[in-house]
Amino acid sequence: xxxxxxxxxxxxxxxxxxxxxxxxxxxxxxxxxxxxxxxxxxxxxxxxxxxxxxxxxxxxxxxxxxxxxxxxxxxxxxxxxxxxxxxxxxxxxxxxxxxxxxxxxxxxxxxxxxxxxxxxxxxxxxxxxxxxxxxxxxxxxxxxxxxxxxxxxxxxxxxxxxxxxxxxxxxxxxxxxxxxxxxxxxxxxxxxxxxxxxxxxxxxxxxxxxxxxxxxxxxxxxxxxxxxxxxxxxxxxxxxxxxxxxxxxxxxxxxxxxxxxxxxxxxxxxxxxxxxxxxxxxxxxxxxxxxxxxxxxxxxxxxxxxxxxxxxxxxxxxxxxxxxxxxxxxxxxxxxxxxxx
Numbered sequence: 001x002x003x004x005x006x007x008x009x010x011x012x013x014x015x016x017x018x019x020x021x022x023x024x025x026x027x028x029x030x031x032x033x034x035x036x037x038x039x040x041x042x043x044x045x046x047x048x049x050x051x052x053x054x055x056x057x058x059x060x061x062x063x064x065x066x067x068x069x070x071x072x073x074x075x076x077x078x079x080x081x082x083x084x085x086x087x088x089x090x091x092x093x094x095x096x097x098x099x100x101x102x103x104x105x106x107x108x109x110x111x112x113x114x115x116x117x118x119x120x121x122x123x124x125x126x127x128x129x130x131x132x133x134x135x136x137x138x139x140x141x142x143x144x145x146x147x148x149x150x151x152x153x154x155x156x157x158x159x160x161x162x163x164x165x166x167x168x169x170x171x172x173x174x175x176x177x178x179x180x181x182x183x184x185x186x187x188x189x190x191x192x193x194x195x196x197x198x199x200x201x202x203x204x205x206x207x208x209x210x211x212x213x214x215x216x217x218x219x220x221x222x223x224x225x226x227x228x229x230x231x232x233x234x235x236x237x238x239x240x241x242x243x244x245x246x247x248x249x250x251x252x253x254x255x256x257x258x259x260x261x262x263x264x265x266x267x268x269x270x271x272x273x274x275x276x277x278x279x280x281x282x283x284x285x286x287x288x289x290x291x292x293x294x295x296x297x298x299x300x301x302x303x304x305x306x307x308x309x310x311x312x313x314x315x316x317x318x319x320x321x322x323x324x325x326x327x328x329x330x331x332x333x334x335x336x337x338x339x340x341x
Contacts, residue, residue: 018043041088046126049081054130062131078123085119154316170199172260176230187229194226206252209317213248213286213341217241217279220259227263235263236274243281248341250286251317255279257310258290258335266292266333273332286339293332 021043053074061070173195180188201219205211221239228235262268262275273293280287307326314322314337321340327333 014047038089038092041092042085045081045085045088046122049077049123049126050130050133052077053127054134058131058134062134074124074127077127078120081123082116082119085123086116172264173198173226176227180230185232187232191226191229194222194229198222198226202253209251210249211252213245213250213281216250216252216255217245219253220255220277223256223259227268231269235268236271237268238274238276240276240278242279245279245281248281248284248286250339250341251313254310254313254317255288255337257307258288258337261307261335262290262292262333265295267295268292281341284341286337286341288337288339290335291332294329 018040021039057070057073057077061067061073177188177191177195180191198219201215201222205215206219224235224237224239228237259275259277262277266275267273268275270293275293276289276291278287278289311324314324318339323336323338325334325336327335
């Protein structure tokens, strides 16, 4: 809210309250010019108490943790405006010449002790009101600022996690292409072409917070085709897609780590035990499973950022909306991810 909007809001609220106060306070009395001037004037003095505490006393004392000085200042404001209100009322009816009805005069000047106590309490109320307003506004401002800072922190962390995926994937893919080139395989140019298509998606099409699930599956297919080139088309992979995927969105590059791990730590060349990938969509729920035969000869324990990365991204982007189970069985690995899209 801009300063002008805030100023106009204050004006409208106080105009409404002053009008309401004047109408209620003068009910039952004959309307005279003096009565209206009295109540409008008292209302303006109450506003002065409110803003004097809000914009002068609190910044000079409470904001600097000078609590005792603030209490002294509040007492001084209450007493000073007690005198000002009495002087204003006395001037209005004894000096200015404004006339009022007998009942109205009795209302203002009878039983001065009660009037002083009532005015003292009213002044204290407006000091209290402005203090509560100050703390309430500060609380909401701090909460909003904390929310914004947390949002910025999460955005930065997600960007960092996502930035790890590209080098991690590129490192593994270049190793595969190096292997093909070392073997002088005719599949090397096609592997480079596939890699360029995948990198185009990763760099230019996955920058949004979510992408079409259909595009993410196409990306998985391209990755699988790249891996098949590495194995000279002797990699056996079954990718099943069930349900309506065209209208669904998903966080980009979320599923690739599971498939990448299946190739890295599993056996892809066993025709009887292929890598099995299933994507099932029912309304806004996705079930993603990957099963692969264990490669007992694989001693590679590096590249651990893949799963740690995906778990953290799930925590940030699907809090309390996902279930992940990774099973290290005797002969195979099995991963199951449930997402509420």
